[in-house]
Amino acid sequence: SQTIHQWPATLVQPVGSPLSLECTVEGTSNPNLYWYRQAAGRGLQLLFYSVGIGQISSEVPQNLSASRPQDRQFILSSKKLLLSDSGFYLCAWSAGWLEGSPYEQYFGPGTRLTVT
Amino acid sequence: QQQVKQSPQSLIVQKGGISIINCAYENTAFDYFPWYQQFPGKGPALLIAIRPDVSEKKEGRFTISFNKSAKQFSLHIMDSQPGDSATYFCAAPSTSGTYKYIFGTGTRLKVLA
Numbered sequence: 001s002q003t004i005h006q007w008p009a010t011l012v013q014p015v016g017s018p019l020s021l022e023c024t025v026e027g028t029s030n031p032n033l034y035w036y037r038q039a040a041g042r043g044l045q046l047l048f049y050s051v052g053i054g055q056i057s058s059e060v061p062q063n064l065s066a067s068r069p070q071d072r073q074f075i076l077s078s079k080k081l082l083l084s085d086s087g088f089y090l091c092a093w094s095a096g097w098l099e100g101s102p103y104e105q106y107f108g109p110g111t112r113l114t115v116t
Numbered sequence: 117q118q119q120v121k122q123s124p125q126s127l128i129v130q131k132g133g134i135s136i137i138n139c140a141y142e143n144t145a146f147d148y149f150p151w152y153q154q155f156p157g158k159g160p161a162l163l164i165a166i167r168p169d170v171s172e173k174k175e176g177r178f179t180i181s182f183n184k185s186a187k188q189f190s191l192h193i194m195d196s197q198p199g200d201s202a203t204y205f206c207a208a209p210s211t212s213g214t215y216k217y218i219f220g221t222g223t224r225l226k227v228l229a
Contacts, residue, residue, distance in 0.1 A: 032215055043122075043205065044160070044219040057213065090159050094215055102215045103148040107159035 002027035006091050006108040019078035021111050023091030030096035033074040038088040086115045120208045122220025129227050135193040137223045141208035151191050152205045196227045
């Protein structure tokens with residue numbers, strides 16, 4: 001079965017510090033990968049998605065970037081955090097081509113980021 | 117900008133009652149409409165989903181009703197239980213790419229014991 005991991009679970013960082021959040025998926029190959037941000041009491045905002053290694057699409061211009069160095073690894077980064085970057089960051093995956101239904105997205109446990 | 121309008125924002129239901137959450141969407145690139153359930157501090161979990169070639173899909177106590185002409189769909193939770201207390205999100209396919217969704221703003225459901 002497939003499993004998605006995110007770490008760290010919680011993070012408190014000062015303004016201006018760098019950020020690196022990691023997401024890995026097990027049990028599938030060539031998944032579609034997604035980064036979302038959820039502000040307190042709000043919906044889910046898609047930040048980045050990737051259909052393959054090195055292929056990243058950005059949804060919202062912002063202070064963040066994403067990379068996919070390996071097939072099942074997705075990293076969210078920032079060089080200098082802003083207060084507005086605080087939120088609950090969620091990684092999700094869906095099946096890649098020939099692996100299953102690409103329509104079903106499955107979310108990880110999330111990372112709670114507080115920028116102080 | 118594409119939106120999915122979800123209502124109500126919050127809902128309180130007595131145990132055993134029916135919870136109903138509604139969503140309205142705009143044009144979509146493909147036809148697959150999921151609902152997610154999220155408990156505090158956890159990631160959303162895929163609850164149930166529908167393709168609009170049918171007007172209704174039922175899984176246990178959860179039912180999706182779909183009205184393609186009106187571009188509306190709803191989640192019905194029958195015999196609501198305190199354990200159903202969570203935030204529910206609908207999602208509709210985005211028009212701007214493959215296998216991307218626009219999410220509703222969520223409905224916080226509380227089921228009273």
